[in-house]
Amino acid sequence: MANALIDFVLVSVALLAIGIYGIAVKRNAIRMLFGIEMVINSANLNLVAFSRYIPNSQGQTFALFSIAIAAAEVAVGLALVIVAYRMYRNIDIADFRSLKG
Amino acid sequence: MVDAVFLALSVLTIGSAIAALEIRSLIYGSIALMLALSGVAGFFLLLDAPFVAMFQLSVYVGSIAVLILFTVMLVRRELIFNKVEDKRRRYAGIALMIVIMLGIGTIIIGSGLKTMDTNSAEVDYKKIGEDFLTYYSPALIVMALILASSIIGAMTLARREDVIDGQRAD
Amino acid sequence: MTILPFDFIPGLGDLKVWAIWILPFVAALIIPAVGKASKRATGYVAVAFALASAISVLTLLPSALSNHEIHNQIPWISSIGLKAGVLADPLAVIMSNVVAWISFLIFVYSTGYMKGDKDLTRFFFWMAFFLGSMQLIVLSDNFLQLFFGWEGVGLASYALVGFWYRDKKKDYVGTEGRHVLGLMDYYSPTHSGMKAFIMTKVGDVMMLAGMFLIFAFAGTFGFRELTTNTSWATAMAAQHLLIPAAVLLFGGAIGKSAQFPLNEWLLEAMTGPTAVSALIHAATMVKAGVFLVARLAPLFFALAAIGINMDQFFEVIAWVGAITALLLATQGMVHPEIKKVLAYSTGSQIGYMMMALGVAGLSKQFVDGYTAGFFHLISHAMFKASLFMAAGSVLHIVGSRFMTDMGGLRKYMKKTYVFMWAAGLGLMGAPFITTGFWSKDAIFAAVYQSGNTWALPLFTIAVVTAVITAFYTTRMIGLVFFGNKSKHIEELEKAGHHIHEASPSMWVPYGILAALTIGVGVMGLAFEHQIHDLFVNYLGSTFGIKSNVDAVAMGGQPLLGGFLEGVNPIALMASLAAFAIGFGLGYVFYIGRFVDPVKFVNSNIFFYAIHKFFLNRWYLNALIYWGFVVAPLYVARGLYKYFENIVLEGFNVVPEKTMAGGARIMQATQTGVSQSYLYIFGVGILIVVFLLLI
Amino acid sequence: MQFVLLQALLLPLLLSPVAYYIGRKSGPTAAALFSFGLLAYCTVLVIAPVLSGGYEEHYKWTQLFGEFGLLLDGLASPFAIMIYLISTVVALFSKPYMVSRITTMFEERMNTEKLVGGGTEMVESSSLKSHLNHQIGAYYALFLVMAMGMLGTVLATNLIEFYVFFEVMLIPAFFMLAIWGYESRRRVALLFFFWTHVGAVILLLGFLSIGLSVGSFNYADIKTHGIPPHVLALAAVAIIVGLAVKMASFVVHMWLPHVYKASPTPLNALSSGAMLGVGAYGFFRLIIMLMPAQYEHFALALNIWGLVTMIYGGIMALVQDDIRKLFAYSSISQMGYILFGIGSASALGLSGSEMMFVSHSLGKVILFMMVGAIILQVGTRSITKMGGLAGKMPITAVCAMIGALTLMGVPPTSGFMAEWTMFYGALQTAIQQGSMIRMVTFGLGLIATVITMAYVLWMIKRIFFGKLPENLEKTKEANWYVTGPMMVLAGFSVVIGIYPDVFFNQIIPFMKGLVGV
């Protein structure tokens, strides 16, 4: 256990930033889901890291909850993507812009 | 030794995360995502949380990534590969990414977190189960409702009613 | 002295005074009702009520002559502690008599003059209202109530001057197509009515300001209260507000009496029916100003006793009077319209009265000038009413207001001719037999003897004006009655209109007044002395103004074996000379017609210029229009167009536009692209954290 | 005498659906008479307590914002009486006007529909009738609510209550303007609502800062506790600005000409005669009563502001051709008079100012009725197209003349009584303070009366005198719905002009108490 807590937190920050980058730039709906997963994972990493260093089990418990919730969310998200694909034959989110103004 | 593992894991996680977003092929991208998520699981192991790591691997790598792969397979490829991001948006995104990294990084590095270290024993994973059943027990009920609603919702959405109606749209 | 029966009933004495001004108002109220039944009857109602009012006044005369005053008050605005009241002191009673009787005669005249007019009801309503308002002015015991009457006459004059509100061509005054400084010198009745109301209102506003100033210090509007306790004057003088207040009050008189510089409305007021002109000029409106000054002058003069010098105030009055007298007289010399000539003459004569009242305050013997002014008021009322009514008859018959359309009428309208001469001589101041001579002479004397620095210039102006007066009166009579028939009359006769004498209901009133002019004139000096004595007592007892009774009243040496006792010889000589010169010149030009006036004027650029200058009313009217009507309207239009509709409209437009612009920006940011939204989300986190960190 | 004021206040509101129903079932006359009767009854209810001196009622309301009170004192009673009197009278006058307006609008629509629809649809008299009945019912319902709103503002004893009624009266006005207005009525209605609402919310800010710092919104509590100095100045400014918008003082008057130009004449009469005055009432109640120290501080500024408004409004009125716009500017000018009086800082000046409201209500409502009569009978609003109507419409002309005199402040109308007390008050303060500026404003104020006179007389001349245009030869006198109310108001104006104690007995003791003479 030589690594300081801060190292893990920094990795998590990097992952968070990459996730936000992905969601803000990529046009493909699935890639945007990737970005969301990264954000959630960065948070989980944080939780577990803190949980280790405090030490306290709540962080790990929450991480488990969060993983499960992420799964549920992704399921709904993918379902929406599929519906969109059926309609447009396309999953390019940047093209979904009929609602604006 | 541990430093080397940490470093390797970091490189793996961050590198494959970037790859997941940037590789042109969505299938390779999905695989890269799996790698990145596995990397996170590796971190969990490193943090003495094997239970969470297993969960991560089974839920994420095992089910979510597979789900994504299925979806990728489902949609037609030619449309997926041809899209190229707008240059300006991309640079702006990279700038945002760097600003977030530097900004939050500065806050973290500047904070008292860097002094935080521990020699105490790792958390017993039985404690987690105890938490679930005592303190977080209402949350567990609600969790069940979430999963139920997500399944009901996702199924309803994904089901093709036109098939039932006997009229194929395409 | 007659004593009427109801004098004996106790308490009615006061009620009678109220009745004097209330009766005409009652008449005004019932006239519309009567008018529903019969239009002609309205005239009789008006005459009856005017007579009742006049008799009521007459009964007050005996006690007034014995310097007895009636002062009666009732509560009015009790929340401020103001009372309404009547004050019948000798000044008011004499004035009231003049007003009542002359008005009565004019009312009688009106029944003939207005016969057949379809708006007879309205006419008599306003005539009665006019009379009531005037009596209210005369009999009020306080400023506020006086102001009611004051505005009442303004209102009535507005309604009557614009009586022929349909603005038919024949009712206009001025010459169509004539321009002065680019403005048409041609006015419709409604315009004139409005002009009269607004111009006099300017004076009223000044008067209000003066009233308020005095009220602020004295806490009362009552004339008697102001006289008995003069501490207010001391306080005002200490703040240098007394003279301004007094001058502001005089401003009201300037407006009402058409003095310079608010004189111009009077000429256009000729658009009203002639009976109205007679009423305005002889009995009511313009005399209200003189009366106001007569009311106030002793009050302010008496302040000398407590060491407050009001000379500046009296100088203003004297000079305004003098300037007006000369100004309007010169214009009267050249004007072609008969009523306008008379109007100029009125203004000019009122100027004399003002001059006399002003000079009175400047001299040691206050009562001389005071008497002179008031005497002139009475005599002017008689001959001017007569002249107007006579002129009205002529107008009525000839159907034109221009003297050039008349001529040679003496053969057809003998009675009118005679009466007009009589009244005209009164105006000219024909020596010894007319009231005009005596009253004018008294003014000359008062001015000459006043002994202040301005005596000589004022005297000169007075004399010059007298010359001009004699001249234009002669001119008027000459143009109307002498010479040959004008083309206009010939055309009328060709068309079958017969030139004839006016009906008795018309000529009798002005006949009476013309006779009075001569009749009172014959015993003029005695009459004057009578008034003089009365005022000596009145001023002495009420205001404490001491008169040097031991000295001969009007000073100077006995002349002509005592007949002219008390007459100043220099004034007398000036008066005689003025009449002689004026009448002589007039005779040469217009009666004898030895010289053609048109040719004479055109013979010389100098005469021509002066003639034009006078005819254009010294350009005063045009300048007033430019300065106070045209230019302000121009500015107002500009303000409306550029400031109101562009700058201030911005208050409506700018928020609208800003909102629309903001909305457009908001819409533009909402592109519909999820990536952009999410990007902004990411930036937003940073912004929020940054906001929290600072 | 319990619940008297509550009745007077709430009856119109509660019975407004009845008015609608009556209008719908029985037509305009019944609705007009119902509203007239109701308002007349309520007017009596308001006058009755006045005769026996001051009167108050209190009801429970919210804990946070204080009680729901109704107060009729020397300040409120003239306002209250005038508001209901005007409403009563205008209710009658509305009938012929609105009937004609609704019919015209209906026909216009039918015509355009014919043009567009190819003339298939015939105008049936029965459909016009039912349309008319519906609309007139709605009109009277709105009318009653508006009357109630104005009365409520004046009777309120609580800042929030004041504000509530202040807003309540806007809504019916907005609808009336938007439904039955002229030309660009919808845009103008929004403009009106926006501006008056802005004014109201600025007012509200002031109220909140006062109420929350004092801990109570009741006038009485605020007066006893006094307003903490740190909120005083800001609150005063907010309230002054808010009320000035309502009163359409110079610079913030821009909404008013548009609104007057577009709104139906009864609404004009009501808004000019009563609604603008509510702003003036606010000055008395909120500024002078609740924050006397601030009032002294602002008095001169208000005085000058009033002066500028009266002169500016007068000048603008001079150059108008649309008769309603003329009166819009005239109203602005008259409100300037009131503001001038409010700034006079003396008992008589304030009394005169309140009296000015009374007289302005009378005069302006008469004149607006004249406008209505002319629009009804002549069908034009352009002054240049009129002339010589005095012979055709004598009663209207006479009443209009009295209205004009009231506006000009010529005795024996109520206008003079208002003006002289007001100007005198201004002068008194000027002398007491030895202030040259006040002297000058006093003088200019008097000159402004000449401007007023000029535009009023010129307007009268151009409408009633002069040559009668040929197309107006057949003009007839308006019917008694119009002339009757006009004559009543004209008579009232003269009565007050001769015997002003009718109101002065209420006003002057109150104002003396207020200023502390």
Add this chain to the structure above:
Amino acid sequence: MIDFTSTPIMLTVILGAVGVLIPVINVARKEKGSSVYGAITLGALLAAIGFVIYQIITKHITQSAIFSSNVLVDDKFGSFFAIAMLIVGIMTTVGSFNYMRKRANPAVYYSLILLASVGMILIAYSTDLVMLFIAWELMSIPTYVLAGYLKKDPSSNEAAIKYFLFGALSSGIIIYGISIAYGLTGSTNIEQVIVGFSKLGPDMMPLAILAVGMFIAGFGFKIGLVPFHMWLPDAYEGAPPTIAALLAAGTKKAGFAAALRVIIMGAIALNLHWAFALAVIAIVTMTVGNLAAIKQRNLTRMLAYSSIGQAGYILIGLSVAPISPIGIQASLFHILNHSVMKASTFIAVAGIVTTLGVTHIEKIKGLGKRMPITALGLTISLLALAGVPPLNGFWSKLMLFGSAIDAGHTLWWAPYLAVAGVLNSALSLAYYGWIIRKMYFEEGESNKRLKEPKSVIAVMIFSIIFIVGIGIYPDPVIQFAKSAVPIMSGLPVIH
């Protein structure tokens, strides 16, 4: 352990069970009628609201116990929101009867509404960040589905995807924030977190700020705070109008519940700059919302922007909460009012959509004659939204602005909040008036009266009674809101 007498647990059990059972019944039943599911849902919701009221009355909870050592607390704060959310749920359910009649999968629809309601209610009762987050997700996930419920309608799908992307991202952000908070204090219990925050050294403070910033972003997305509002108009416009009602009236308010529990407590525990940041966001939010609404021509979209503006008003109360005692009370009151008003407007739109099939503002001309009750309900709701007295919106706005001015004695910037608020109220009149004008003052294509959906009429009548009733006599609700305000005096405060 689980205490089955506590309100939140019972609600969870009742509603959750019904919610899960409905699809099961659907599978079991063969015939297609939708009304039965609606009726079951309505019954469950009514039972729930009855239960909450019964609990409030019988338990005599005098004040809100904002903290608990458990994950849920049975306090009045939660009950206040529970009542508001249940009212919204009932309105949405009833409003949906006609809307859903011809549409597929009614059982799932109603079941998801129920489940989302459970989530919304639990947010308000949560005293633990984890519980809060899970309840948050329970609220979010069904609404993602509901927003995209019209599978054949591209805009519904687009709305759902946008909503989902934002929701998922913000979930991540919230977890991240929770992780930091947990890392700093070692607990996920809100009380512990706040106590921990207040004990932090200055070097740790930026991290705490970062955590709260992430909470603002995460919860603010649901509330519609600028700049996290971008999804909102699109989603509301595309989603079925009944669901838009649920989103605007329900989930948005649940966001406030979360914000009140978390952000405000944090703000109080830290220092006033937090409040300042909220104030800036409040002003920007209301201005942006109202400005953008002006130009809209789509009724739903206009209302969506309007709800952004309203969120700004509510935030006023939150931002001055540390200073002014009536700040939160006002916010709560406005939350309740706005729930009803906004739900009523959207249900009215749903009624219009059901009957006429349009949402464009030009198409609703003459609605006053064609659908009088709907138009009346819409008008009154709009006027109440604009804060016109004597409607309920007036009182709550009054209290909001009042709280800002009240706080002005201590905070120099607080009065500007009120100024911005009132100016925005005036601004908002422009577009509320615009709608009213279209409905009443312009002639539509026809004047024939249409048959209005009965369920919509019911909702309209309820909301008119509610709005006017509270407008005339607001005191009981004000008192209720007052009693629901969390006690803050016991909180540690750092100056």
